[in-house]
Every structure is written in structure tokens, then in C-alpha cells.
Amino acid sequence: MTTRRPAVPAIDLFRADVLSGLSSPRKRLPSKYFYDDAGSRLFDQITELEEYYLTRTELAIVNANAGAMAARCGSRCLLIELGAGSLVKVRLLLDRLDRPAGYVPVDVSGEHLRAAAKELAADYPGLGVYPVVADFTRPFEAPPVEAVRRVAYFPGSTLGNFDPPEADALLRRVSRLVGPGGGLLLGVDLRKDSAILEPAYNDARGVTAAFNRNLLVRINRELGADFDPAAFRHRAVYDREQSRIEMHLVSTTEQRVRVAGRMFAFRPGESVHTENSYKYDLTDLTRRAAACGLRTDETWVDENHYFAVVYLTAAG
Structure with a gap:
């Protein structure tokens, strides 16, 4: 026992x-x-500051390619957003997903998360919204929602806040979280001039x-x-x-x-x-992700190559 x-x-x-x-x-x-x-x-x-290019650049990428991203996620997916914050970017994706099985925003800021989840649930009455107050850098349980596949959504270049060994460990945890054939839609900031x-x-x-x-x-x-x-x-x-x-x-x-x-x-x-x-180099990211059990399937970048959104699939 x-x-x-x-x-x-x-x-x-x-x-x-x-x-x-x-x-x-x-x-x-x-x-x-x-x-x-x-x-x-x-x-x-x-995120609304003139100098802070990251959010508006990522939003533009998602806005222009949300259909292709949703197609990668597939029908009846359970979307799990890590470090969900105010649930702004995910709306562009939710609008294009085919009959999503549910949406699980995960964040450590409980009051902020619950308020944002309540507002989003009101705007998407047919969608099951299951907020989880948790530190996503540690193991947590996702709600037992029946779905064709799990897809983790990790926008905002938050992966860049982790030193390389910690980032790789997080990618491995995400691979286990979504399971074989599951996906990770990942936002990363790219290398550029200081x-x-x-x-x-x-x-x-x-x-x-x-x-x-x-x-x-x-x-x-x-x-x-x-x-x-x-x-x-x-x-x-x-x-x-x-x-x-x-x-x-x-x-x-x-x-x-x-x-x-x-x-x-x-x-x-x-x-x-x-x-x-x-700040990431895409070739290096692909290599590291593969070592963590994630295959790079598709990459979308802005015209200036400031930012990228990458879809990866967990091996299995």
C-alpha cells in the first residue's frame, strides 16, 4: 500500500x-x-504598451492563422491553457475550433482566473470551461473530460522564463499531460537586435x-x-x-x-x-523539443520574424 x-x-x-x-x-x-x-x-x-511588441505580434499571427491552428488541434479536443491570465488570446482559437470538448485555463492567480473564466463562459455558452488554480510548473490534474485529444496552449513566450534545463523538463511534463498524439501550441519570442x-x-x-x-x-x-x-x-x-x-x-x-x-x-x-x-532559434527549439518527446509539425511567424507560434505533437 x-x-x-x-x-x-x-x-x-x-x-x-x-x-x-x-x-x-x-x-x-x-x-x-x-x-x-x-x-x-x-x-x-x-501587453498593451507600445514598446511591448510580443503580445500584439503573437495575436496577429494567431488571427491570421487560427484556422490552420484549429485544424491541427482537430475536432473534439480538450484545450488546456497554461498560465492562462486574462484569457484574451485563446478566444481567437476557440472561435475556430471544431466542437471543442472543453477548455481548461490553468493559472496561479485564483481570483483573476475565476473572474476571467466566468466572463469567457458567458460568452461561449456551449463550451465547458473548467478553470484550474494551480502552478503549471508542478504536476496538476486536468479535469476528466472525454475528448479525442488533449492540446496544451502555451502562448506569450512564457517558456522563455525558464532556464533551458527547466524549460526542457516542462516540455516533458506537457508531453505526458497531453499523452501520445496530443498537441502543444506554443508561442516563442525569437532572437533579434537588443x-x-x-x-x-x-x-x-x-x-x-x-x-x-x-x-x-x-x-x-x-x-x-x-x-x-x-x-x-x-x-x-x-x-x-x-x-x-x-x-x-x-x-x-x-x-x-x-x-x-x-x-x-x-x-x-x-x-x-x-x-x-x-529568445529562441527555431532550429534549436525543434531539436530540443524532439529530445523531450515532441515533434514539430507546423510553424507560423510574422513578417519581421520577431515571434513564432509552433504546433508540436507528443510522440507515441
């Missing part, structure tokens, strides 16, 4: 991840914790800076910390060698901060690494 271990409460995982990250020689915080309700709203604002990349993460209105600092606000609220968010400045730079944008919060002064009963010292100019955003 096996005994199932009880799930670790989300607040305990949050505390453990924050304390571990701040204890590292180079301090860091996991980017998945950006998305409390306030962070989700700020990110929605980011003159285009860096402004997308350093907008003139400071929304991305507020989004970055909101992580400290959340830690204060949920872990009893005493960060002064104004004592940290936002910095985002492109590391060409690693092909990634790095986001940091940089201490502007010497300071000590208490988090969950522990004290952490910050030197002037010391940074906390909060996010990576890797």
Missing part, C-alpha cells in the same frame, strides 16, 4: 522559495510569483518597473517582510551570450530587510535577479 503525501500549502512553498533565493550568493526570486492579482493586472497593462528587445522590458511609462517591484509588495503582504520597494530600481538588459533578457531589482542604498523572521543585507548596487526571458 502507498500513502499519498499531503500537498504543501502554497504559502509555505512561497516562503521557502523566497528564503532560498535571498540566501543565494547571487540573490534571486522566482518569476512565477509575479502573478498575484495586482501583478496580473499590471501585466495586462504591459535595440528592439530592451525597450520592451524598459517601457517609458514605468509599468514594467511597477510590475517588477510588486513582487516585493507581495512578499511584504504575504510573508510579513519590510521591503521598501522604492529603495530598489528596475533594470532589464539583454545578455547576448545567453540569448536572454534579464530583469533585476537593484538596491539603491545599503539596507537590511526582514523576511519571515530572517534578516537579509543589501549593498548599494546589489541586485535581485527576478526574471529571465530567453
